[in-house]
Amino acid sequence: MSWIVSLPCTRDEAEALSGEVPELDALPEAPVIVTREIDEDMGLWQLDAYLDEKPGAALLELLQALIPSARRKKPQVEQLVEQDWVTLSQQGLEPVQAGRFFVHTSSYADRVPAGSVPFLIDASQAFGTGGHDTTAGCLAMLDRLARQGASPRNIADIGTGTGLLAFAAMHLWPRARTIASDIDPASIFVTRDNAAINGVPLGRSGGRLALAVAPGTDHPAIRHRAPYDLVIANILAGPLITLAPDIGAATAPGGNAILAGLIARQMEPVLAAYRAQGLRLAARGGSVEWPCLLFVKRRRYGYRRKERAFHRSNPADASFGSW
Known part of the structure; x- marks a missing residue:
């Protein structure tokens, strides 16, 4: 208890x-x-x-x-009070293999493929079990970044849901400082439980996961750690566009941002919003219907322009977080 x-x-x-x-x-x-x-x-x-x-x-x-x-x-x-987060509609959730990662529920705990990196994520009130195309696309993109030699030291998972993407990033870069946030306090509670189940240490130092309840990047802990070498945001197209200035400012020059949660027809407005913040599209993954976008923030040379603050007192769309 x-x-x-x-x-x-x-x-x-x-x-x-x-x-x-x-x-x-x-x-x-x-x-x-x-x-x-x-x-x-x-x-x-x-x-x-x-x-x-x-x-x-x-x-x-x-x-x-x-x-x-x-x-x-x-x-x-x-x-x-102990709550049964598992709903009847999700009990049959199939495991997902994405890159080196194998995400499964308790029902498949004895069927983990050899050589894979498993995460046990039972269905919950928070989004992000791994069974959705957007989450699987982000896992595959993280795996791709690691294989290409990326080595972020400071990572933020915005709208973490169950914590899965933060856990995967911590496996790939175990010395990095990582923070996971969500607007829904229930998601942070679920993430805390999932961290214990999967042996992910919580804390504020390198190699440990810090947690925050926050709308987007608007939290002292998130601002305190910025800028980030890697930002992950698997949310929705509307919030992704609303948060473009904030995520853009929170991403370090030369750093990456992995964005998902949009459908294919929403890709162009999202691309335009992030290009306006100095990020360029480096790769597209995910599925045809649910793309996963990898951005790189352009490096600045010479005189450095002033950065805008990356939090808002009144976000235009407060619906971001887990869905």
């Missing part, structure tokens, strides 16, 4: 927690910390700490000490 501790915080406090926190990292069983904005108009933020065991008084005091504005607030401690 899992537990969650919630405390109100300010945006500045959330940003301070986006880096390394030695007090938490030193704990034998450190909680997974997620900060999120709960009321944009009033500027209210919240810290959620996820634990496998009921928190003791010492941990509660430590969490409050990290948030000066909440010193007099009583932490909300809640036991999370």
Whole structure:
């Protein structure tokens, strides 16, 4: 059974927690910390700490000490009810082989092909089990990048769903710093569980996966780590276009962006949006109906123009995240 501790915080406090926190990292069983904005108009933020065991008084005091504005607030401690994320309509989900990766549910745990890299992702409330063409296309594109010799050191998975694409990137580049975000808190909870199942370590340092609840790139932890050598966004065409300035600014010159979630007839508007941000199309993968696009951000030489900020206080389309 899992537990969650919630405390109100300010945006500045959330940003301070986006880096390394030695007090938490030193704990034998450190909680997974997620900060999120709960009321944009009033500027209210919240810290959620996820634990496998009921928190003791010492941990509660430590969490409050990290948030000066909440010193007099009583932490909300809640036991999370076990939920069956697997729906009847998804129980028969077939495994997917994409590049070196083999993504399967529990029903196929004893049928992993020799030499493949398996991920156990049971069907859940979050999108991204691997069974959809867009997710499979992204896995194949990640595999292709690795075979071409790419070596990103800083990776962001925007709209992570189940965490699968972040897990795959971490397997390919185990020393990289990686962060996965989603607008849906349930997706981050699912990602946390899937990380434990697949042996993916959570944390803020290299080789560990950091988590954030965020609309697009609008989160202190995401901004704190930018720019990224590799950005992955498997969402929808509308949000991809809306986020083009933000993803473009978050991608380092010479870095890559893997975009998916669009259908073939939506490709031209997406291409135009990212070309306007200085990214060029380097490759197209995926299926005929569900393309997966690989972009490279052009390098700048000589005088460097000022970058625009890559977050928005009022995104035009807040529907991005898992679907």
